[in-house]
Amino acid sequence: MKRIEMLGTPMHVATMSETVEFIKRRVLAGQFTQHVVVNAAKIV
Numbered sequence: 573m574k575r576i577e578m579l580g581t582p583m584h585v586a587t588m589s590e591t592v593e594f595i596k597r598r599v600l601a602g603q604f605t606q607h608v609v610v611n612a613a614k615i616v
Contacts (some may be wrong), residue, residue: 573585573590574586578591578610579615583610588606591607595607
């Protein structure tokens, strides 16, 4: 996943399918995962 910085906060940029695959792999591996999204309307 591509990693960027927005307003001083690092984040990963991913498509929906990349996100689903990433989470699927983490769940199957039993790894703790947090999924957070940015609502652009709240930033402006």
